[in-house]
Amino acid sequence: MDHVKETGRTAIDVALNGLYRQFFDRAEKKRRWSVRDDIPWEQTNPNLDPAIASVVESFCAVELFLPDYVRTAMSVFRSNRACAWFYANWGYEESKHSLVLGDWLLRSGQRSDEQLADLEGQLFQYEWQVPMDSAVGTLVYAMVQELATGVNYRNLRRRLDELGGDPALAKVLNLISVDEQSHHHFFLDAIRLYLEHDRAGTLRQMHRVLHSFAMPALHLLADCKQRESVIRSLGLFDEGVFIREVYEPILAALGVSRAELRRSA
Ligand SMILES: [Fe+2]
Ligand SMILES: [Fe+2]
Numbered sequence: 588m589d590h591v592k593e594t595g596r597t598a599i600d601v602a603l604n605g606l607y608r609q610f611f612d613r614a615e616k617k618r619r620w621s622v623r624d625d626i627p628w629e630q631t632n633p634n635l636d637p638a639i640a641s642v643v644e645s646f647c648a649v650e651l652f653l654p655d656y657v658r659t660a661m662s663v664f665r666s667n668r669a670c671a672w673f674y675a676n677w678g679y680e681e682s683k684h685s686l687v688l689g690d691w692l693l694r695s696g697q698r699s700d701e702q703l704a705d706l707e708g709q710l711f712q713y714e715w716q717v718p719m720d721s722a723v724g725t726l727v728y729a730m731v732q733e734l735a736t737g738v739n740y741r742n743l744r745r746r747l748d749e750l751g752g753d754p755a756l757a758k759v760l761n762l763i764s765v766d767e768q769s770h771h772h773f774f775l776d777a778i779r780l781y782l783e784h785d786r787a788g789t790l791r792q793m794h795r796v797l798h799s800f801a802m803p804a805l806h807l808l809a810d811c812k813q814r815e816s817v818i819r820s821l822g823l824f825d826e827g828v829f830i831r832e833v834y835e836p837i838l839a840a841l842g843v844s845r846a847e848l849r850r851s852a
Pocket of ligand 2: 681733736766767770
Protein backbone atom coordinates (compact mmCIF):
# COMPACT_ATOMS: atom_id res chain seq x y z
CA MET A 588 0.00 0.00 0.00
CA ASP A 589 1.16 3.57 -0.73
CA HIS A 590 2.42 5.88 1.93
CA VAL A 591 0.54 9.09 2.66
CA LYS A 592 3.50 11.47 2.76
CA GLU A 593 1.66 14.62 3.87
CA THR A 594 0.80 13.23 7.28
CA GLY A 595 3.56 10.70 7.77
CA ARG A 596 0.89 8.01 8.11
CA THR A 597 0.64 4.98 5.88
CA ALA A 598 -2.52 4.35 3.91
CA ILE A 599 -3.31 1.44 6.22
CA ASP A 600 -3.12 3.78 9.25
CA VAL A 601 -5.55 6.15 7.57
CA ALA A 602 -7.94 3.31 6.73
CA LEU A 603 -7.71 1.92 10.28
CA ASN A 604 -8.51 5.34 11.64
CA GLY A 605 -11.61 5.44 9.45
CA LEU A 606 -12.66 2.05 10.82
CA TYR A 607 -12.14 3.23 14.37
CA ARG A 608 -14.20 6.42 13.91
CA GLN A 609 -17.00 4.38 12.35
CA PHE A 610 -16.87 1.89 15.23
CA PHE A 611 -16.78 4.64 17.85
CA ASP A 612 -19.60 6.72 16.34
CA ARG A 613 -21.87 3.68 16.11
CA ALA A 614 -21.03 2.66 19.67
CA GLU A 615 -21.87 6.16 20.96
CA LYS A 616 -25.12 6.29 19.05
CA LYS A 617 -26.48 2.76 19.30
CA ARG A 618 -24.69 0.67 21.83
CA ARG A 619 -24.24 2.48 25.15
CA TRP A 620 -26.08 0.74 27.99
CA SER A 621 -26.19 1.02 31.74
CA VAL A 622 -25.39 -1.79 34.20
CA ARG A 623 -27.62 -0.11 36.76
CA ASP A 624 -30.61 0.95 34.64
CA ASP A 625 -30.93 -1.35 31.64
CA ILE A 626 -31.23 -4.78 33.28
CA PRO A 627 -34.54 -5.91 34.84
CA TRP A 628 -32.70 -6.85 38.04
CA GLU A 629 -35.90 -7.64 39.94
CA GLN A 630 -36.54 -10.47 37.47
CA THR A 631 -33.60 -12.74 38.33
CA ASN A 632 -34.60 -16.36 38.77
CA PRO A 633 -33.29 -17.69 42.11
CA ASN A 634 -34.09 -21.28 41.10
CA LEU A 635 -32.03 -21.43 37.95
CA ASP A 636 -29.90 -24.54 37.32
CA PRO A 637 -26.54 -24.05 39.13
CA ALA A 638 -24.76 -25.17 35.92
CA ILE A 639 -25.73 -21.80 34.40
CA ALA A 640 -24.18 -19.94 37.32
CA SER A 641 -20.99 -21.95 36.86
CA VAL A 642 -20.86 -20.91 33.18
CA VAL A 643 -21.59 -17.25 34.01
CA GLU A 644 -18.82 -17.36 36.60
CA SER A 645 -16.39 -18.82 34.02
CA PHE A 646 -17.28 -16.06 31.54
CA CYS A 647 -16.86 -13.49 34.30
CA ALA A 648 -13.42 -14.95 35.08
CA VAL A 649 -12.30 -14.57 31.46
CA GLU A 650 -13.51 -10.94 31.49
CA LEU A 651 -11.64 -10.28 34.76
CA PHE A 652 -8.26 -10.52 33.01
CA LEU A 653 -9.01 -7.08 31.57
CA PRO A 654 -5.87 -5.41 33.02
CA ASP A 655 -3.66 -7.92 31.19
CA TYR A 656 -5.55 -7.58 27.89
CA VAL A 657 -5.38 -3.77 28.00
CA ARG A 658 -1.74 -3.68 29.12
CA THR A 659 -0.74 -6.02 26.29
CA ALA A 660 -2.76 -4.18 23.64
CA MET A 661 -1.51 -0.76 24.71
CA SER A 662 2.12 -1.87 24.60
CA VAL A 663 1.75 -3.49 21.15
CA PHE A 664 -0.26 -0.59 19.68
CA ARG A 665 1.11 2.41 21.58
CA SER A 666 2.10 4.23 18.40
CA ASN A 667 -0.88 3.10 16.33
CA ARG A 668 -3.46 5.77 17.01
CA ALA A 669 -6.54 3.93 15.70
CA CYS A 670 -5.81 0.67 17.54
CA ALA A 671 -4.74 2.37 20.78
CA TRP A 672 -7.90 4.48 20.87
CA PHE A 673 -9.97 1.47 19.92
CA TYR A 674 -8.53 -0.45 22.88
CA ALA A 675 -9.29 2.43 25.25
CA ASN A 676 -12.95 2.26 24.24
CA TRP A 677 -12.86 -1.54 24.16
CA GLY A 678 -11.54 -1.64 27.74
CA TYR A 679 -14.46 0.49 28.93
CA GLU A 680 -16.96 -1.83 27.27
CA GLU A 681 -15.26 -5.00 28.52
CA SER A 682 -15.10 -3.59 32.06
CA LYS A 683 -18.91 -3.48 32.02
CA HIS A 684 -19.09 -7.15 31.06
CA SER A 685 -17.37 -8.40 34.21
CA LEU A 686 -19.36 -5.90 36.33
CA VAL A 687 -22.74 -6.96 34.97
CA LEU A 688 -21.94 -10.70 35.16
CA GLY A 689 -20.70 -10.31 38.74
CA ASP A 690 -23.84 -8.33 39.64
CA TRP A 691 -26.05 -11.07 38.20
CA LEU A 692 -24.21 -13.74 40.23
CA LEU A 693 -24.83 -11.69 43.41
CA ARG A 694 -28.38 -10.54 42.75
CA SER A 695 -29.56 -14.00 41.73
CA GLY A 696 -28.19 -15.34 45.02
CA GLN A 697 -26.02 -17.85 43.11
CA ARG A 698 -22.80 -16.44 44.61
CA SER A 699 -21.92 -14.40 47.69
CA ASP A 700 -19.61 -11.39 47.84
CA GLU A 701 -17.06 -13.59 49.54
CA GLN A 702 -17.14 -16.23 46.80
CA LEU A 703 -16.59 -13.58 44.11
CA ALA A 704 -13.75 -12.07 46.13
CA ASP A 705 -12.16 -15.55 46.32
CA LEU A 706 -12.44 -15.93 42.55
CA GLU A 707 -10.80 -12.55 41.95
CA GLY A 708 -8.04 -13.39 44.42
CA GLN A 709 -7.38 -16.66 42.61
CA LEU A 710 -7.29 -14.96 39.20
CA PHE A 711 -5.04 -12.07 40.08
CA GLN A 712 -2.26 -14.46 41.09
CA TYR A 713 -1.79 -15.09 37.38
CA GLU A 714 -0.95 -12.85 34.48
CA TRP A 715 -2.32 -13.60 31.07
CA GLN A 716 0.32 -13.37 28.31
CA VAL A 717 -0.58 -12.53 24.75
CA PRO A 718 -0.16 -15.69 22.65
CA MET A 719 1.12 -13.78 19.60
CA ASP A 720 4.42 -12.06 18.93
CA SER A 721 3.36 -9.72 16.12
CA ALA A 722 0.90 -6.84 15.85
CA VAL A 723 -1.06 -8.50 13.02
CA GLY A 724 -1.07 -11.79 14.95
CA THR A 725 -2.50 -9.97 17.95
CA LEU A 726 -5.29 -8.49 15.81
CA VAL A 727 -6.02 -11.91 14.27
CA TYR A 728 -6.17 -13.48 17.73
CA ALA A 729 -8.56 -10.74 18.88
CA MET A 730 -10.75 -11.21 15.77
CA VAL A 731 -11.10 -14.93 16.53
CA GLN A 732 -11.44 -14.53 20.28
CA GLU A 733 -14.19 -11.90 20.04
CA LEU A 734 -16.25 -14.09 17.74
CA ALA A 735 -15.69 -17.18 19.90
CA THR A 736 -16.68 -15.21 23.02
CA GLY A 737 -19.78 -13.86 21.30
CA VAL A 738 -20.77 -17.39 20.24
CA ASN A 739 -20.43 -18.59 23.85
CA TYR A 740 -22.73 -15.82 25.11
CA ARG A 741 -25.20 -16.22 22.26
CA ASN A 742 -25.45 -19.99 22.73
CA LEU A 743 -26.03 -19.61 26.46
CA ARG A 744 -28.77 -17.07 25.68
CA ARG A 745 -30.37 -19.54 23.25
CA ARG A 746 -30.44 -22.33 25.83
CA LEU A 747 -31.43 -20.17 28.78
CA ASP A 748 -35.22 -20.39 28.43
CA GLU A 749 -35.32 -24.17 28.23
CA LEU A 750 -32.99 -24.30 31.28
CA GLY A 751 -35.47 -22.39 33.46
CA GLY A 752 -35.30 -18.83 32.07
CA ASP A 753 -34.11 -15.62 33.68
CA PRO A 754 -35.17 -12.28 32.12
CA ALA A 755 -32.33 -10.38 33.82
CA LEU A 756 -29.65 -12.76 32.59
CA ALA A 757 -31.26 -12.87 29.13
CA LYS A 758 -30.90 -9.08 28.86
CA VAL A 759 -27.31 -9.22 30.13
CA LEU A 760 -26.40 -11.86 27.53
CA ASN A 761 -28.12 -9.95 24.71
CA LEU A 762 -26.26 -6.73 25.51
CA ILE A 763 -22.87 -8.43 25.87
CA SER A 764 -23.37 -10.46 22.66
CA VAL A 765 -23.99 -7.28 20.66
CA ASP A 766 -20.82 -5.69 22.11
CA GLU A 767 -18.72 -8.78 21.30
CA GLN A 768 -20.11 -8.88 17.77
CA SER A 769 -19.13 -5.22 17.25
CA HIS A 770 -15.62 -5.86 18.60
CA HIS A 771 -15.27 -8.83 16.27
CA HIS A 772 -16.34 -6.72 13.28
CA PHE A 773 -13.75 -4.04 13.98
CA PHE A 774 -10.97 -6.66 14.01
CA LEU A 775 -12.42 -8.47 10.98
CA ASP A 776 -12.41 -5.22 8.97
CA ALA A 777 -8.86 -4.50 10.15
CA ILE A 778 -7.66 -7.93 9.00
CA ARG A 779 -9.35 -7.37 5.64
CA LEU A 780 -7.11 -4.28 5.25
CA TYR A 781 -4.01 -6.25 6.24
CA LEU A 782 -4.89 -8.98 3.72
CA GLU A 783 -4.96 -6.34 0.97
CA HIS A 784 -1.68 -4.94 2.24
CA ASP A 785 0.24 -8.22 2.77
CA ARG A 786 -1.85 -11.27 1.94
CA ALA A 787 0.83 -13.93 2.48
CA GLY A 788 2.00 -12.54 5.84
CA THR A 789 -1.53 -12.05 7.14
CA LEU A 790 -2.58 -15.54 6.04
CA ARG A 791 0.38 -17.00 7.92
CA GLN A 792 -0.81 -15.29 11.11
CA MET A 793 -4.37 -16.48 10.47
CA HIS A 794 -3.16 -20.03 10.06
CA ARG A 795 -1.18 -19.89 13.31
CA VAL A 796 -4.11 -18.52 15.30
CA LEU A 797 -6.93 -20.56 13.79
CA HIS A 798 -5.04 -23.82 14.18
CA SER A 799 -4.08 -23.37 17.82
CA PHE A 800 -6.91 -21.29 19.24
CA ALA A 801 -7.94 -21.57 22.89
CA MET A 802 -10.13 -19.20 24.89
CA PRO A 803 -7.89 -16.85 26.87
CA ALA A 804 -7.26 -17.23 30.56
CA LEU A 805 -9.72 -20.03 31.32
CA HIS A 806 -6.85 -22.51 31.66
CA LEU A 807 -5.45 -20.39 34.51
CA LEU A 808 -8.35 -21.39 36.79
CA ALA A 809 -7.72 -24.30 39.13
CA ASP A 810 -10.94 -26.08 38.09
CA CYS A 811 -10.73 -25.24 34.39
CA LYS A 812 -11.34 -28.84 33.21
CA GLN A 813 -14.60 -29.04 35.09
CA ARG A 814 -15.66 -25.59 33.85
CA GLU A 815 -14.92 -26.55 30.26
CA SER A 816 -16.87 -29.75 30.60
CA VAL A 817 -19.97 -27.84 31.83
CA ILE A 818 -19.67 -25.48 28.83
CA ARG A 819 -19.38 -28.50 26.55
CA SER A 820 -22.20 -30.49 28.16
CA LEU A 821 -24.59 -27.56 27.72
CA GLY A 822 -23.62 -27.47 24.04
CA LEU A 823 -22.30 -23.89 24.27
CA PHE A 824 -18.84 -24.40 22.83
CA ASP A 825 -16.62 -27.24 21.65
CA GLU A 826 -14.41 -28.08 18.66
CA GLY A 827 -17.42 -28.61 16.37
CA VAL A 828 -18.96 -25.25 17.35
CA PHE A 829 -15.56 -23.62 16.79
CA ILE A 830 -15.33 -24.97 13.22
CA ARG A 831 -18.96 -24.20 12.28
CA GLU A 832 -19.48 -20.88 14.06
CA VAL A 833 -16.01 -19.34 14.18
CA TYR A 834 -13.48 -20.86 11.75
CA GLU A 835 -15.70 -21.23 8.68
CA PRO A 836 -17.56 -17.89 9.02
CA ILE A 837 -14.25 -16.00 9.39
CA LEU A 838 -12.75 -17.62 6.28
CA ALA A 839 -15.97 -16.95 4.33
CA ALA A 840 -16.13 -13.30 5.48
CA LEU A 841 -12.50 -12.72 4.44
CA GLY A 842 -12.76 -14.61 1.14
CA VAL A 843 -10.08 -17.15 2.11
CA SER A 844 -10.47 -20.84 1.26
CA ARG A 845 -9.24 -23.63 3.51
CA ALA A 846 -6.82 -24.66 0.76
CA GLU A 847 -5.30 -21.17 0.57
CA LEU A 848 -4.97 -21.01 4.35
CA ARG A 849 -3.25 -24.42 4.38
CA ARG A 850 -0.85 -23.35 1.63
CA SER A 851 0.11 -20.25 3.64
CA ALA A 852 1.61 -22.45 6.34
FE1 LIG B 1 -16.49 -9.10 26.89
FE1 LIG C 1 -15.23 -8.15 23.40
